[in-house]
Amino acid sequence: MSRRILAAAALAATTLGLAGPAQAQQRIQFEFWYGLTGRLGEIMEEHCKRFNDSQTKYEAKCVGQGGYDKAEQNTIAAFRSKQHPTLVQIYDAGTVNFMLSGATYNAPDLARDFNMKIDWSGYFPGIANYYATSKGQMWSFPYNSSTALLYWNKDAWAKIGKTKAPETIEEWWDDVRAMKKAGVECGFAFDYDTWMPLEQFSAIHNLPIATKNNGYDGLDAEVMFNKTKFADYMKDWKKLLDEGVARIQTAQTGKTILQAFTDGSCASMLSSVANHGVVGSTAKPGLNWGVAKLPVYKDFKRHNSLVGGASLWILQGKSKPQYEAAAAYIQFLLQPKEEQWFADVTGYIPVTQAGYKAMVDAGFYADPKRQGREIAIESLTFTPPTAVSRGIRLGNFTQIRAEIRSELEAAFTGKKDVQTALDDAAQRSNQILRRFEQTFKGKQLP
Amino acid sequence: MDRRATFDNLWLAGALVAPQILLVVVFFYWPTMQALYWAFSTQPPFGGTNQWVGWQNFEQIFSDAVYWNSVRVSIVFAILSTALSIGMALLLALMIDRQLAGHKAYRFVYFWPYAIAAPAVGLAFRFIFAPDAGFVSAINQLAPNLWNPALKGWDAMLLIVIANSWKMMAYNFIFFLAALQSIPRSLVEAAAMDGSGVLRRARDIQIPLLAPTLFFLLVINITESFVDSFGIVDITTGGGPARATDLMVFKIYSDGFKGLDYSMAAAQSIVLMLLVIGLTFVQFRYVEKRVHYA
Numbered sequence: 001m002s003r004r005i006l007a008a009a010a011l012a013a014t015t016l017g018l019a020g021p022a023q024a025q026q027r028i029q030f031e032f033w034y035g036l037t038g039r040l041g042e043i044m045e046e047h048c049k050r051f052n053d054s055q056t057k058y059e060a061k062c063v064g065q066g067g068y069d070k071a072e073q074n075t076i077a078a079f080r081s082k083q084h085p086t087l088v089q090i091y092d093a094g095t096v097n098f099m100l101s102g103a104t105y106n107a108p109d110l111a112r113d114f115n116m117k118i119d120w121s122g123y124f125p126g127i128a129n130y131y132a133t134s135k136g137q138m139w140s141f142p143y144n145s146s147t148a149l150l151y152w153n154k155d156a157w158a159k160i161g162k163t164k165a166p167e168t169i170e171e172w173w174d175d176v177r178a179m180k181k182a183g184v185e186c187g188f189a190f191d192y193d194t195w196m197p198l199e200q201f202s203a204i205h206n207l208p209i210a211t212k213n214n215g216y217d218g219l220d221a222e223v224m225f226n227k228t229k230f231a232d233y234m235k236d237w238k239k240l241l242d243e244g245v246a247r248i249q250t251a252q253t254g255k256t257i258l259q260a261f262t263d264g265s266c267a268s269m270l271s272s273v274a275n276h277g278v279v280g281s282t283a284k285p286g287l288n289w290g291v292a293k294l295p296v297y298k299d300f301k302r303h304n305s306l307v308g309g310a311s312l313w314i315l316q317g318k319s320k321p322q323y324e325a326a327a328a329y330i331q332f333l334l335q336p337k338e339e340q341w342f343a344d345v346t347g348y349i350p351v352t353q354a355g356y357k358a359m360v361d362a363g364f365y366a367d368p369k370r371q372g373r374e375i376a377i378e379s380l381t382f383t384p385p386t387a388v389s390r391g392i393r394l395g396n397f398t399q400i401r402a403e404i405r406s407e408l409e410a411a412f413t414g415k416k417d418v419q420t421a422l423d424d425a426a427q428r429s430n431q432i433l434r435r436f437e438q439t440f441k442g443k444q445l446p
Numbered sequence: 447m448d449r450r451a452t453f454d455n456l457w458l459a460g461a462l463v464a465p466q467i468l469l470v471v472v473f474f475y476w477p478t479m480q481a482l483y484w485a486f487s488t489q490p491p492f493g494g495t496n497q498w499v500g501w502q503n504f505e506q507i508f509s510d511a512v513y514w515n516s517v518r519v520s521i522v523f524a525i526l527s528t529a530l531s532i533g534m535a536l537l538l539a540l541m542i543d544r545q546l547a548g549h550k551a552y553r554f555v556y557f558w559p560y561a562i563a564a565p566a567v568g569l570a571f572r573f574i575f576a577p578d579a580g581f582v583s584a585i586n587q588l589a590p591n592l593w594n595p596a597l598k599g600w601d602a603m604l605l606i607v608i609a610n611s612w613k614m615m616a617y618n619f620i621f622f623l624a625a626l627q628s629i630p631r632s633l634v635e636a637a638a639m640d641g642s643g644v645l646r647r648a649r650d651i652q653i654p655l656l657a658p659t660l661f662f663l664l665v666i667n668i669t670e671s672f673v674d675s676f677g678i679v680d681i682t683t684g685g686g687p688a689r690a691t692d693l694m695v696f697k698i699y700s701d702g703f704k705g706l707d708y709s710m711a712a713a714q715s716i717v718l719m720l721l722v723i724g725l726t727f728v729q730f731r732y733v734e735k736r737v738h739y740a
Contacts, residue, residue: 073703080493097706101492252596252683254578399705410688413597428512435707439488441497 027059030322031085032329034064035071035310036144039278043345044089050341051332058325068310069398072097079103079315086318087326089143091310093397095131096215098313099139100395100440105314105323106139114327118334122352126380127307130391133446134216140311141330144348146274147305147380148200149372150295154288156184156267165292172268172295173236179267180245188246189257189266190237192405192412195308196270196294197237198230203306203389204294204382205229210433215393219437219445223400223429226422229297235418238411248412262287270294272308273376276347280369291372293379303389305379309348340364349376393445395436400429478719484712491706503713512689513697513714520672520694523607527675528667531611532660535618540648543626553623560616564677571609572682595683599690602683606691609678614670618663625659626652657737665729672722694718 034044041064048062065071068091076097078084090098098104111118120128120138127145131138150172152165157175159182166172176187190197202209207228212221225231240246249260258275260266262283271279276291283289296302312333314326332338339355340362342348350356356377359365365374383389394400404425411421485503487496507513538556542549559567575582577594585593595602629652637647653660676695679685685692685700692700695718702711 069704073706076491076706077703097491101490102494103492248597250596252572252576252602252686253594254576254580254583396705396707399701399707402700402704406686406689409686413599413687415599415688431506432705435710438497438499439490439707439709441488 027057028321028325029059029061030087030318030325030329032060032062032087032089032326033071033075033085034062034089035066035068035091036089037064037067039281040144040274040346043342046345047333047338047342050338051329054332055328058328060325060329068094072398075315079317082317084315084317086315086322087329088313088315089310090140090313092130092308092391093401095140095311096393096395096397096445099133099446100443103316104139105316105318106137107141107314108137108139110314110323110327110330114324116327116331119352119354122354124307124349124351124353124356124377124381126304126385127351129385130307131311135446137446138311139446140313141334142307142311142351143309143333144274144342144346145307145309145351146272146348147307147376148196148270148294149273149276149291149376149379150293151261151269151271151275151279151289151291153261153264153267154290155264156187158288159184165290166295168298169233169236169295170298173240176240176245176268177243180243184267186245186247186260186266188240188268189249189260190246190269191248191250191257192408194401194404194408195272197233198225198404199392200270200294200305200308201233202228202230203391204296204303204379205300206303206386206389208388209392210394213387214391215395216387216390216445219395219433219440219443221394221433223394223426223433225404226419226426229300231419231422233297234408234411234422238418241412258282261289272347273349273373274309274347276370276373277345278347291375293375293382302382304382304385306389306391307380343373344370347373349373349380394433395440396432399432403428403432481712481715484709485716486713487709489708489712491708496709499709503709504717507710507713507717512692515689516692516694516697519603519690519692523603523610523675523691523693524668524671526603526607527610527614527671528664530607531614531667532618532663534611535615535622535663536653536656536660538615539619539622539626540652542623543652544644556619557616559613560620562613564613564674565681567609567613568678568681571605571612571678575605575608575682595687597687599687602687602691605682606675606678609682610671610675613678614667618667621659621663622656625656629655654738658739661729661734661737664733665726668725668729669722672718672725694721 032048034041036044044064045062048060051060063085065074071088072090072094075084075088075090110116123142127142128138131140131142133139150165154163156179157163157165160175160178162175166175179187198209202225207230208214209225210221210223212218215221237246241248247260247266249255249257249266255263255265257266257269258271258278261269262279264284264287273291279289293302294305312330314323334352336355336358339350339352340359343350343359344364350359364370407416407421407425410416411418416424484496486500487498489496542553542556574580575593575595577583577586577596582593593601595605633651634647637651642650673695675693676699679691679693679696680699683691685696694714698711698714698718701707701714
């Protein structure tokens with residue numbers, strides 16, 4: 001008896017199971033892997049759903065990988081065993097690995113083969129330059145794009161009688177110290193992420209991170225961040241930490257910089273504009289905050305900041321219909337309407353000038369909820385990109401970031417003096433670069 | 447007279463062992479050979495043509511201070527977590543064996559931690575020991591900055607030792623309890639009648655009779671702490687602060703999968719394998735001599 005019931009149940013399950021795919025099979029499916037997590041990861045999912053609901057021909061299967069770095073690692077592992085997706089979101093730092101991989105179906109080829117309507121010159125130059133090859137072509141499609149901003153707590157600044165965010169770094173430090181006297185325990189929260197202090201800082205000060213124009217001119221570049229103003233910047237951070245006016249906030253201490261800022265315990269932080277939406281929705285009630293362009297040292301002229309975020313790469317070894325579907329997906333994302341939706345729910349900036357213009361015309365940035373987001377565009381386009389404010393193209397940059405991070409940990413916890421730590425980080429970074437050069441012997445940056 | 451057991455039907459014997467051999471080949475020898483090949487060449491991240499580089503990968507590893515740091519950290523971790531997990535497990539097993547009140551429930555519950563995946567253990571301990579927000583943050587209320595694994599290397603080390611021992615303790619506990627229960631009651635009772643107390647009985651009768659189990663657990667725990675501690679480190683400390691918890695196995699992961707330098711990671715895993723084989727050999731050669739199997 002029970003066996004018969006089981007058999008019936010199994011049969012029912014099979015039929016039901018078959019019914020699902022059978023219907024979907026009429027649509028062309030392709031896989032898209034993304035790296036964003038948390039609320040931003042959910043938005044990736046929603047973006048996919050919007051695409052699937054907008055037409056009936058294609059179906060995007062979107063799979064979160066639990067982090068940008070994991071998305072890259074998993075894609076590489078999957079590619080090696082031929083289980084890779086058609087489309088993948090790869091963060092800025094992974095660009096060079098993919099350019100040299102020989103595993104990609106490059107954006108211009110896809111656009112040509114599937115008659116995509118792409119206005120290559122319509123991308124913001126700051127974004128296009130970052131991802132472009134030496135011949136000025138982008139091999140991937142810029143997707144979620146951001147830049148770093150200063151988030152500041154207006155109430156804390158009001159205690160020292162100021163209503164404007166600091167313009168220069170010197171002014172910022174003075175404010176932080178003054179706020180301490182006025183009873184603000186933590187004027188500035190930071191962690192060991194190098195994106196803000198090293199990469200963005202160097203761009204807006206027009207300082208090189210590495211020789212050969214930050215690596216764009218060849219794989220034999222060497223890092224030099226330990227010899228620039230960046231070293232002084234880090235020494236300043238350490239000094240603030242020692243004075244007890246700034247704090248390190250990481251997941252390990254219990255609160256990230258974002259949480260420390262949104263609960264009002266720290267008065268400023270450097271973070272991506274992508275978090276604008278998150279700060280708005282998680283800030284404790286009544287928190288009066290704003291964003292501003294990153295402060296610069298007063299002896300320096302401000303330059304454009306760097307684009308951060310990720311681009312979409314198409315991988316080889318898939319079928320023609322799948323590429324067609326991926327092309328349709330990218331085309332869908334580039335519609336001004338979609339750009340606006342995406343920018344609205346996240347804080348990311350539109351990647352095309354047309355998208356941006358449409359949003360300005362529609363009064364998008366006039367809404368108080370989004371106040372300040374246009375500052376990201378302003379920061380990104382402050383000057384035309386120079387040879388070094390254009391971006392960074394160093395092999396295995398993820399690992400270089402990790403080395404700097406480790407050494408900054410040593411410096412901020414007092415194990416090493418800041419300059420020694422940065423010299424060690426530079427030396428280890430150069431080892432990584434030589435190693436990368438050796439692994440890709442005979443290959444050249446496109 | 448030759449008393450060795452022989453097996454005439456070689457084909458049948460072969461067929462019977464084949465599945466096991468196949469498993470070992472596929473999951474051990476094949477990957478090991480692959481790693482060996484990578485260790486002597488450079489393997490591009492996306493696959494493709496390796497270049498033979500001879501001993502270069504090994505030379506680079508051994509001349510790297512950061513690598514030696516990870517060896518040192520691994521040894522400290524192995525000693526501390528083995529001592530803590532075996533010590534605690536022994537203590538708990540002795541108490542349960544005395545059938546103290548509620549021992550049935552405890553016997554059941556003590557094994558649970560081993561069934562929890564390492565990342566989950568890591569997440570729980572990260573929360574408990576978070577200096578700003580965790581349960582242990584009360585310590586920092588009394589003595590500011592006494593406990594901060596995000597900044598202090600030893601605190602971070604202690605954190606992963608405790609997390610790992612908590613998990614391994616459960617495993618050790620079961621073995622100790624089983625071994626204790628196989629000690630004849632009459633021995634313990636005789637000692638009790640002669641007037642020896644609980645501690646004396648444990649020291650002179652129970653623990654010596656546990657020697658084979660102790661030895662087995664020593665080998666297992668040391669091996670585990672070298673090769674299987676990745677999940678906890680990844681979640682709680684990420685190898686930091688300033689590489690204070692950068693265990694060898696974690697470094698292999700970060701060089702290989704984060705750094706995409708598969709060859710360097712392969713070379714390191716070969717070294718780790720040799721180290722674990724070496725340690726196990728030493729234990730069998732020298733420590734086992736002191737063990738009496740009943």
